[in-house]
Amino acid sequence: MTKSEFIEKLAVELGVTCDQLGDPVLLSSLAAWDSMGRIAVLAFFDSEMGVELEPGALTKCRTVGDLVGLASSRITE
């Protein structure tokens, strides 16, 4: 999966447009970044990316760029 494809799919999960998901964007600024939104993103990582996250990994993410970093093993530029 390319980074742009990852951002497209992430945008769908979070109910935003791709241009709202630049790397520096704070996740806390996104309305959908609540408990259920985080669960949806975890499900996305699991089913679409095949990525298992360490406990607490998502909690440590502050920006969209941090999420991209979590998926880096499955993303090609």
Added chain:
Amino acid sequence: MIHDIATYLPPTVVSNDRLAALYPGWSADKIFEKTGIRERRVVAPDECASDLAFRAAESLFERTDRSADFLLFCTQSPDYLLPTTACVLQHRLRLPISCAALDFNLGCSGYVYGLALADSLIRSGAARRVLLLTGDTYSRLIHPQDKSTRTIFGDAGTATLLTTEARPRLNGFVLGTDGAGAQQLMVQTGGARNPEKVPGVGSVDDSGNYIDSNSLYMNGPEIFNFTLQTVPKLVQSVCNRAAVQLRDIDLVLFHQANAFMLEHLRRKLQVPANRFVVDLEFCGNTVSSTIPLALERLVRSGRLQPKMKVLLAGFGVGYSWGGCILDW
């Protein structure tokens, strides 16, 4: 081994409409969409978890002999710090004084642990007739302004009678624990570690949920991540231990945590929908009672038939998990 199951739900209903009126921006439909739950039951102010278990047991004893030589009560809501609530229940249920009685404190995995304990007691010859009760009143632990927990959890009690009969048979038990996850689903105060409630120290999280150390705290995303990593391995381990393939299982019955999690697990495990039990729409997540509640309904509806294989798995608070095969 499982001779009979009876259940009890308290009569007070908390509907999605009622909750939506409390939470701006949340409609009844939105609550259902997020959780798969339309209603949950809650206890009356003077009602305890043991009362729910008692009523379930009384229903059971309407159709079978009032006897047991071992009473197990799974609860995280005991009547008292001491004595053991199971002792109180032995007396209330008019069981013989030769009956052993024991509480054990587990939640989501509790019913499977209870089956493992009962099965072991019977196989060892220590008991011949085990009454396994579950009961919890999470509604009493939840802050009214925490919609993440209030929309999910409900109260219930169940009673399962296990005997030396050959079938239905239990096998393939796999149990596990990871206490590193203890703080992800917790009530901090009221136990020996922090005996006093701490007034006025709550806060609102980024989802608008009020959280404080006196109420049930649940980190939904971390718990979901835990299930993604644990449940598939648990299912595989249970199948290996029972020498079966998942495709040979007629019904998969997990702890009914919430519908989104269940559907994701179903897809991840590639279990056909007609073999995967989802049954929490009208009672919510009743902790250790979810599996026996669903089992009883499967029997009553005729969906569970003799010779069917059912894979049971409970997972959650602790973290704790357990699974087994039920040969009905």
